[in-house]
Amino acid sequence: MYYIKKCPECSGINLFINRDKGEIICKDCGLVIEDKMVEFGQEWREHETDSGQSKRRAGAPMTYTQFDQGLGTEVGQRADLFALKSKDRNKFFRLRKWQYRISTAIERNLKLALAELKRVSSYLKLPKSVEEDAAMIYTQAVQRGLVRGRSMESVVAGALYAACRRHEVPRTLDELSEASGIEKKEIGRTYRFVTRELGISIRPSNPADYIARFASSLKLSPETQSKAVEILEKAHHAELTSGRGPTGIAAASLYVSALLHGEKRTQREVADVAGVTEVTIRNRYKELLEKLKLEKEVKKTKRGKR
DNA sequence: AAGACGAAAGTGGTTGA
């Protein structure tokens, strides 16, 4: 066994191990570095997360990125027919026809949707585990008839967005929007709708989850990065985080910590990678200086420069 | 000349009656 310290793709240092999946994932670029590790997890998987039932054993591993999860259902077999009186026979045929229609419709939909899902997911370089999760969410959404009245693509995008949040590798709505070609607000709408209907609870995204990715696209040092996370924690304690957009806060603390480490980036540069405007950074920045008593430190480093 | 700062007006979404 050897240790990987840097992502070979982007040289990011934010690798984390997903033991359940046997993967090492780079939080910066989403690269799955090794997915053939020894299986750490146990052999069951539980998909109905809040059902409260005990975990069940399953046969062959199920995958949600296959349109029928590798399983299939049918109503009845021919042999059953002989046991039925003619009255029930009609019912039987009706049921089977109905079941057939439903299932083929769902399957057709899933085939298309999962292809789209894979496309978007690979565009964003998302880890396999996130893709799986998104596929699961989408499958459930289809089975509950939640796609009706919405475009397939937007539900796919919503499912992906939700999966990213759940796995703490958040992408912004803008990124999802760019990758899927669906409008930002539309994704947000379906995201909220689907998560509510499926009872998926997602905590508000943690600004710290964005730091790694922003920092690496700004080519900031690891020290600056961890300093930014530190600032973030203080900001959290000072009640500066609630209600604000997480990306804005993440961007501002990165900006500050870059200043403090003499790796100055302009507000515009930071704003661009974070997908917010300079003004937002300024506002958050101002708040940070006021509430966290960082003025002295910032001024000190400024003076030191002269 | 570029970046930082701040004011003012506009936008889209949430909330509470």
Add this chain to the structure above:
DNA sequence: TCAACAACTTTCGTCTT
């Protein structure tokens, strides 16, 4: 369903480096 509201954006003028 509508209006109030907060967060964020856009735009633009001014100050600083």
